[in-house]
Amino acid sequence: MPHTPKFPAPAEPATTCIGIIGGLGALAGADVHGKMLRSIAAGGHAEDYAVLYEQHPFQDGDRLEGGTPELAGRKLYIYDMLQRYEQAGAHCAMLPCFISHTFLHQLRNELRLPIISLMDALLAALRQNAPGARTVGVLTSDYVLGQRLFERHLEPAGHQVCYPSARIQRDCVMEAVYGHGGLKTHDQSPAAVALLLEACHDLMAQGADLIVPGTTEIAMISSLLNVAGIPAMDSNQAYVDHALTIREQMPPQSFKIGIIGGVGPAATVDFMDKIIVNTNAGRDQEHVKLIVEHNPQIPDRTANLIGDGEDPTLAIYAACKRLEAHHADLIAIPCNTAHAYLQRISARVAIPIINMLHETVRHIEGHHAGHRRVGLLATSGTIQSRVYHDAAAGAPFELLVPDQAHQELVMRAIYGERGIKAGYLEGACRDDLMLALAHLVQAGASVVILGCTELPLLLREDAAFPLGELSIVLLDPTAILARRCVELARGGAQG
Structure with missing residues (x-):
């Protein structure tokens, strides 16, 4: 929970x-x-x-x-x-x-x-x-x-x-x-x-x-x-x-948010932008300090979880320790799939790693109570690791994922030659994602989690996203994580 x-x-x-x-x-x-x-x-x-x-x-x-x-x-x-x-x-x-x-x-x-x-x-x-x-x-x-x-x-x-x-x-x-x-x-x-x-x-x-x-x-x-x-x-x-x-x-020292970046690069910039947008500041000096460990060489998480790709555990852990050494007060990882590795490393890191998936489930319970079916659009690695299912264990809603055919569309939208990771934000990648979204809504989902940090680059968070004759809730875990980090920074260690 x-x-x-x-x-x-x-x-x-x-x-x-x-x-x-x-x-x-x-x-x-x-x-x-x-x-x-x-x-x-x-x-x-x-x-x-x-x-x-x-x-x-x-x-x-x-x-x-x-x-x-x-x-x-x-x-x-x-x-x-x-x-x-x-x-x-x-x-x-x-x-x-x-x-x-x-x-x-x-x-x-x-x-x-x-x-x-x-x-x-x-x-x-x-x-x-x-x-x-x-x-x-x-x-x-x-x-x-x-x-x-x-x-x-x-x-x-x-x-x-x-x-x-x-x-x-x-x-x-x-x-x-x-x-x-x-x-x-x-x-x-x-x-x-x-x-x-x-x-x-x-x-x-x-x-x-x-x-x-x-x-x-x-x-x-x-x-x-x-x-x-x-x-x-x-x-x-x-x-x-x-x-x-x-x-x-002694007076409290200024709060510093540590970010493991590069997973992926565009999602990191998007997350930093959302921290800035969600900070109530009237001048530069009122914004929150950020320290970013931007490492695109961290092995691909999905390739490891669903295939024989290199294990990213050590690289993620090393990034956490470097942020710890540079006095970050918390760590945020704007990558849903990377959360499959947190259980292995969090006990060895002296500062909190804010779990984006837990924060997303908590957001649904607090702001969208009554929705019984929640869809998840994510990488195959995230889905097969069941990290969202574990985060939602005991929650008052059912988690729905695409069938195999539509999951392949999601993966193509993210990893395809004309996918988001290749720098495309329009065209085939958006069409593929919309088909997968419609599939989840037809299965009964009234809330859908954009559970890969690249996906909000295509579809924005929206409490009333129009889809045909329906209106659904689109949730951006990156934005939820950014708001939570700002909240913790503003409240210091009393989060």
Whole structure:
């Protein structure tokens, strides 16, 4: 009987592995790494956490003309580092760099490894340690200031954000971090501390209740600011504290549909088009991610099932495993006949393979109840393997298939010299298919399944398809599968 695919939650790891991206500020990255190790040790959690920390040469160019950093190289560096951590077994990653958090959404869209938000860490620290702080003074770079990173995250939570005056921002904040002898190269430069104290006094004169370092370098000297009477948060420590507490609250990653394509090629394109058509999206970025393993060299399924053709089991399994390795959340196979091999492989694949046949039977039961005879137009391999019969076992309808003569017409429409697989969509192939369809309707079928993914290229799904004086239901399993995949993608793992 049809069933709902299960998306099991990953097993809770005994040790959480956290990767910290170094190199975006050599001293600041080391500061976060050191605070992480000390916090783990102080909390008695040495057995619960493993920490990865790598730092490679990276020319950040943070003080280019106009104060705008060169972002492209930074993005590629972070992407490569995150991939290294994922391959090394990290469960999540920390990105101790406020500039990089201005494009955090881009990284999350492209990577599966969860990235812990530094801005979420600041909000958590404000709620816990400074609930009365209404006006927050921020010391950050010109670029982050211009991107309104702090306004976007803090103001919705009820905090007002203020910055130093333009002169103080230029001559004190930027000079203290990026200037000669600044915090980028000297972790406790007295000159830099003096400049930042002047900036803090400027912010407090504006009514700031709390000073928040908006660069990880300034966070390194927050204790020196505290000694001087400045109520400054250590944003690096806040990031560490947050990372050690939010394992169960990581944001969900974008859903990705894996498709085994090439079986056949035109049907694959048709299936992808139906996913797009059935997605309610107002712009490109609202569509579902697809990853396609397009392999027309998978041995012919029908030739194997009804003759001595090569067994496609291994090729289908290998395609599934490649999609699994590329982090697909589910697998769709727009080929009815290929479903005859799913029982052999599904238990060995860690992600759900959505069974198009089960979904078709479920669709009939939910949308066309009362129809007692359902016809099936499919390859001889699909019919002889009885995969549709197995899917419909216990369903409240009888499944009808063509007699031998009309089944030969169906096969000719699909595989003939002027058939669909040869690129023909009109003429003899359509005539043959219409004869087989009429034959099933004469036998009493009021619903007919277009049970080969090439057939909907000739006849479209139609709830009232005219055939002589009758009106029948034509069902396209490819469209049904596409709608189900979109539904699962939109509902995440709660399918």
